[in-house]
Each structure stands twice: as C-alpha cells, then as structure tokens.
Amino acid sequence: MSSTVPKSSNIFWHDCPVGKSDRQKLLKQKGCVVWITGLSGSGKSTLACTLGRELHTRGKLAYVLDGDNLRHGLNKDLGFKAEDRVENIRRVGEVAKLFADAGLVCIASLISPYRRDRESCRAMMSDNSFIEVFLNMSLELCEARDPKGLYKLARAGKIKGFTGIDDPYEPPLNCEIEIKEVDGVCPSPSDMAGQVVTYLEEKGYLHE
Numbered sequence: 001m002s003s004t005v006p007k008s009s010n011i012f013w014h015d016c017p018v019g020k021s022d023r024q025k026l027l028k029q030k031g032c033v034v035w036i037t038g039l040s041g042s043g044k045s046t047l048a049c050t051l052g053r054e055l056h057t058r059g060k061l062a063y064v065l066d067g068d069n070l071r072h073g074l075n076k077d078l079g080f081k082a083e084d085r086v087e088n089i090r091r092v093g094e095v096a097k098l099f100a101d102a103g104l105v106c107i108a109s110l111i112s113p114y115r116r117d118r119e120s121c122r123a124m125m126s127d128n129s130f131i132e133v134f135l136n137m138s139l140e141l142c143e144a145r146d147p148k149g150l151y152k153l154a155r156a157g158k159i160k161g162f163t164g165i166d167d168p169y170e171p172p173l174n175c176e177i178e179i180k181e182v183d184g185v186c187p188s189p190s191d192m193a194g195q196v197v198t199y200l201e202e203k204g205y206l207h208e
C-alpha cells in the first residue's frame with residue numbers, strides 16, 4: 001500500500017514567482033477538479049468528453065484524465081486489485097491537483113470505487129475546488145449498455161473482481177452533483193454536461 005508521506009528525506013519545497021492566481025488571471029477562469037465517479041458503463045467518459053467540448057467552445061481551458069486512457073501509460077503498471085485501485089486514484093488525484101494548480105478545469109473520469117480514496121483526493125485540494133460528480137446509473141442500465149462486453153465476461157467468470165459484479169462500489173454520501181435516471185431514462189450527454197457547466201458557472205469557476 002502506498003503512503004502520502006515522502007520516502008525521501010532532505011527535500012525542500014521551491015516556490016515559483018508566478019503562481020496559480022496569476023495563471024487564473026491569464027486564463028480568466030479558476031482551476032478546479034471535476035471528479036466523475038460511477039460504475040463501468042455509467043457514462044463517465046461520455047460526460048467527461050462532452051463537458052470538455054462544451055468548456056472548449058466557451059473558451060475555457062479543460063483537460064480530461066480518463067481512467068481507461070491513463071492505464072495505457074502513467075498507470076500501466078497497475079491492475080484492479082484493491083491496492084492497485086487505491087494507488088491509481090492517488091496518482092490521478094495528484095496529477096489532477098497539478099492541472100488545477102495550472103489553472104485548468106481538470107476533468108477526471110474514473111470508477112474510483114472507494115469513498116476513502118475519493119475523499120483523499122478531495123483533501124488534496126486546499127480551496128474546496130474538488131467537485132465530485134456521481135453518475136448514479138443502475139447496474140442494470142450499465143450492464144445493458146456493456147459497450148466493451150466486460151459485464152458479459154464478468155458474469156461468465158472470465159473477468160474476476162469486476163466492479164459492481166464481484167467487486168465493491170461505494171456511492172458518495174455528499175457529492176456536489178448527482179446525475180441519475182429519471183423514470184428509467186438517463187439524461188442526454190449534453191444535459192449531463194449542462195448540469196456541470198451550470199454548477200461551475202454558479203460557483204464562479206468560469207471567471208477569473
């Protein structure tokens with residue numbers, strides 16, 4: 001299990017003259033982390049990309065950190081056992097914090113099944129600029145979508161430890177935004193992104 005305490009000693013923080021507030025003025029926005037959590041197939045990547053596109057159209061700088069994509073590089077040494085997922089979320093939390101410090105709207109989309117890990121990422125952000133978005137879609141809907149055929153494999157026992165089937169998912173207790181089905185129907189991608197944009201606007205993230 002990894003720790004947040006550095007292993008190295010004799011290390012010192014070096015401040016740079018240009019800081020987050022300078023970058024925010026330049027970009028005319030406020031850096032933050034939009035953390036999208038939910039089951040596989042709940043629509044995390046779809047929301048992340050739709051939101052990224054919407055912000056881009058509005059002239060706002062955003063960057064998507066997608067769990068699946070990061071597992072091709074930064075996190076390619078990690079699997080899906082509990083300690084690997086913990087380390088996966090810790091790393092992405094740290095990277096997201098850097099992007100937010102750079103002044104961007106950083107959109108992280110990962111299953112991030114453990115409440116404690118999401119809370120650790122929240123705690124990394126000093127100024128409440130962690131916005132947790134819960135894609136509260138039923139397992140039935142996600143399984144019916146199954147765009148990669150992974151639920152089918154998990155049900156057949158060909159993937160072990162699949163979230164929602166034989167591995168846990170802990171829903172948020174206090175997220176900033178919850179998106180769910182209404183009468184069994186999921187809001188459209190642009191409606192989902194619209195909910196997040198409205199929140200960002202109301203909280204002043206889209207202005208300096």
Ligand SMILES: Nc1ncnc2c1ncn2[C@@H]1O[C@H](COP(=O)(O)OS(=O)(=O)O)[C@@H](OP(=O)(O)O)[C@H]1O
Pocket residue numbers: 039040041044045067068071080084085086088089109110111112113148150159160161162163167
């Ligand atoms: N065992 C198991 N459980 C869950 N998901 C699995 C598993 N094996 C592979 N996949 C694929 O990996 C994607 C999830 O990666 P994440 O980095 O978001 O996962 S986690 O946050 O560390 O739990 C996930 O992508 P999404 O469907 O986009 O969520 C799956 O495609």
Ligand SMILES: Nc1ncnc2c1ncn2[C@@H]1O[C@H](COP(=O)(O)OP(=O)(O)O)[C@@H](O)[C@H]1O
Pocket residue numbers: 038039040041042043044045046047145147186187188189192
């Ligand atoms: N709001 C939505 N309405 C209808 N279909 C959606 C919506 N969001 C996602 N989908 C579809 O559901 C599937 C899973 O979406 P995806 O974004 O890949 O989920 P995740 O990243 O959580 O695994 C895809 O086929 C996608 O096109």
